[in-house]
Amino acid sequence: MNKWLPSLKTKTPQEGFELAIILAQKGVEYTQPNEQIRKKLRPKYSRDPDSLAFASQVIAINFQTVAAANNYWKDRVKF
Amino acid sequence: MNKWLPSLKTKTPQEGFELAIILAQKGVEYTQPNEQIRKKLRPKYSRDPDSLAFASQVIAINFQTVAAANNYWKDRVKF
Amino acid sequence: MNKWLPSLKTKTPQEGFELAIILAQKGVEYTQPNEQIRKKLRPKYSRDPDSLAFASQVIAINFQTVAAANNYWKDRVKF
Amino acid sequence: MNKWLPSLKTKTPQEGFELAIILAQKGVEYTQPNEQIRKKLRPKYSRDPDSLAFASQVIAINFQTVAAANNYWKDRVKF
Amino acid sequence: MNKWLPSLKTKTPQEGFELAIILAQKGVEYTQPNEQIRKKLRPKYSRDPDSLAFASQVIAINFQTVAAANNYWKDRVKF
Amino acid sequence: MNKWLPSLKTKTPQEGFELAIILAQKGVEYTQPNEQIRKKLRPKYSRDPDSLAFASQVIAINFQTVAAANNYWKDRVKF
Secondary structure, three states, rough: OOOOOOOOOOOOHHHHHHHHHHHHHHHHHHOOOOOHHHHHHHHHHOOOHHOOOOOOHHHHHHHHHHHOOOHOOOEEEHH | OOOOOOOOOOOOHHHHHHHHHHHHHHHHHHHHHHHHHHHHHHHHOOOOOOHHHHHHHHHHHHHHHHHHHHHOOOOOOOO | OOOOOOOOOOHHHHHHHHHHHHHHHHHHHHHHOOHHHHHHOOOOOOOHHHHHHHHHHHHHHHHHHHHHHHHOOOOOOOO | OOOOOOOOOOOOOHHHHHHHHHHHHHHHHHHHHOHHHHHHHHHHOOOOOOHHHHHHHHHHHHHHHHHHHHHHHHOOOOO | OOOOOOOOOOOHHHHHHHHHHHHHHHHHHHHHOOOHHHHHHHHHHHHHHHHHHHHHHHHHHHHHHHHOHHHHOOOOOOO | OOOOOOOHHHOOOOHHHHHHHHHHHHHHHHHHOOOHHHHHHHHHOOOOHHHHHHHHHHHHHHHHHHHHHHHHHHHHOOO
């Protein structure tokens, strides 16, 4: 696969959250590399409340990793 | 998406918990950006005990991240 | 919502576990604020073994957070 | 509830694992305090492979907490 | 139960992964101590893709614990 | 089983993510060592959106471990 994850560092927490979303999607892509199959599954998936909650969970797990990698963006936050 | 997560820092643990709820919701929003579809799913979701438990789980995972980012609010707690 | 989480600190591990239970319940409450609906769901939920196991899981995740916030109550434990 | 969790410290990793099992059970007990109901659910639960796997998962999450509380029993292990 | 977990330390990451598998199995064994019942459940379990994925998840959670206990085998790895 | 995990160290985050995928697969392999059975399950599994999301979750959990083992690749990242 192409180079898609050069670093876990992001400038802001929000960019970190968005990186967590990419990680969650990549986990699906590696498991089902066929884009057409993935696209066919999407409409049903994205209208099922439990599937949406599950997607949010996988993002949350990845966000833990990204946030730790960025030391929770503590160095840039002003108190 | 608009800027919605400037920082993981919160003043109190409760605000941190409420930020964890926002993170859980945002995970859903990014996966299903259509607000109308999300609204339609909500009544069913919020009356299903397992869905509610699952929502609580995603909040719990995000709260781990927010709590770590705030060093568990140790610096402000008086023993 | 009223102030319900002034601190993650507890005197004992058991109080920490009980705080984790409150966190798990609050995750449900924020998602479904209507108390009557929640009460109606409870009987069914609390008699389903998988739902009970899931409740225990959400408590376990929250207990990780509370335990870390209390440095695992190491300072008070006598060896 | 009676005092059941005076400490997260255990002498050995195995005792720590057994404490994790107690924590998983307590999560169920607090959610369904009625012992008779819990006993009725048990036979079905303990013969369902997915329920057993789920029980093992909740134990694993609690074992993370207990292991961290004991600094992974590093101080007692001889290399 | 017999002594089965004298230490979380392993010589290699792979042995650590295999210890994580044992921990996952022990979580099941403690919940259902009857070996015959467990054996009867196994064929069905091990042919269900979701059950297999779940087994892998419980292993992953336990591997987090074992890896942390071994400081991720950093001391022995050559860069 | 052959030696398949000499180290948790990887050069880049992406290689770390790919190692997390291997860990997730190995968790399945150890549980169901028969390759033919696994292959038969795969087509169904990889077309079910919830199974794909679950695979992504197990990868995410393993990626937490691999990322921590590599200190989140902080030493190599340029800001």
